[in-house]
Every structure is written in structure tokens, then in C-alpha cells.
Amino acid sequence: MKKQILVFALATAMLMLLSGLLAAQTQQPAPAQETTPAQETATVQQASNLQVEVSAICKDVIDRAPVEAGSSFPASVGKLFCFTKISGALDPTHVTHVWSFDGTERARVELTVNSPSWRTYSSKNIESHEVGAWRVEVVDSAGNVLQTLNFEVTPS
Numbered sequence: 001m002k003k004q005i006l007v008f009a010l011a012t013a014m015l016m017l018l019s020g021l022l023a024a025q026t027q028q029p030a031p032a033q034e035t036t037p038a039q040e041t042a043t044v045q046q047a048s049n050l051q052v053e054v055s056a057i058c059k060d061v062i063d064r065a066p067v068e069a070g071s072s073f074p075a076s077v078g079k080l081f082c083f084t085k086i087s088g089a090l091d092p093t094h095v096t097h098v099w100s101f102d103g104t105e106r107a108r109v110e111l112t113v114n115s116p117s118w119r120t121y122s123s124k125n126i127e128s129h130e131v132g133a134w135r136v137e138v139v140d141s142a143g144n145v146l147q148t149l150n151f152e153v154t155p156s
Helices: 002-026 037-047
Strands: 051-058 060-062 065-067 072-074 079-087 093-101 104-113 117-125 132-140 145-154
Touching (some): 051 065, 051 132, 065 079, 079 093, 079 132, 079 145, 093 117, 104 117
Parallel strands (some): 072 145
Antiparallel strands (some): 051 079, 060 065, 093 104, 093 132
């Protein structure tokens, strides 16, 4: 199974690379200049877009999957998780989960993304008095918000 996943990941990365190169060939030609393979890879990575395929606020993450996902949780929950499945990374990069309560940033967690399809999560302890509107923004390494997850914590 691991071999099949690796083959799929490599095939996906190659297809994305070829797609980027074909798209570059259909655009106006740039003035002739030499580039190294590393520069070409960096250019393709910059042109690719990270996407959030799956996201959830949940009570736990087990076997790399969200458990008891929802949009409303009692204050007695203790801890919540933000699960994200990220796609589109051609090179190792990162995303950041920015946790906010009532419009004020409460936590910023940088998470590594090491393959074209990557599942990751962060967690936040919820205090019993932190009742109200919460949000987690998933932000790429350039500071672009990829997705916003809104949820509420209600009195127990």
C-alpha cells in the first residue's frame, strides 16, 4: 500500500510539473536566459496553488482523520483540533493555522507540508470561559488565506 501511495504521489507531482511546463510554453516567450533545474522547479512551485481539499474542526484526530467534526461545541470540550488535507505542494512548504476568538488571534501554528497530498492538524485548548465565535484561518507560506473555518463554543 505504501508503494502504491508513493507511486501515486510521484506520478501526481510529475503531472503537475508537466502541466506547469506546458502552460508556460503557451504563454508569450520571455527573453532568452539560462535557468538551472532548481530555478525551473522554484518557478513551477510558485505557479502552483496549494488547496485545502478537506478541513474540519473536530474533537480529535485518529489515524489521520477528523473525529466528531462540527461547527458548535460546548465549553466543556477542553480541546479542539483543526484538521486539513492540503494538495498542490510540489516542494516542501508549510501552512499556518491561525486560531482566533472573538476577533483576537489566540494561536498561530506552523505546519509542514511535505508532499502533493498532505494531512496535518493543530489543536487548541479551550478554556470554559471562552464562549463565543471562533475561527481558524489556513494560511500559505506567502500569507494567502486558503480557507477560513468558523465555529462556536457554547456554554456547557
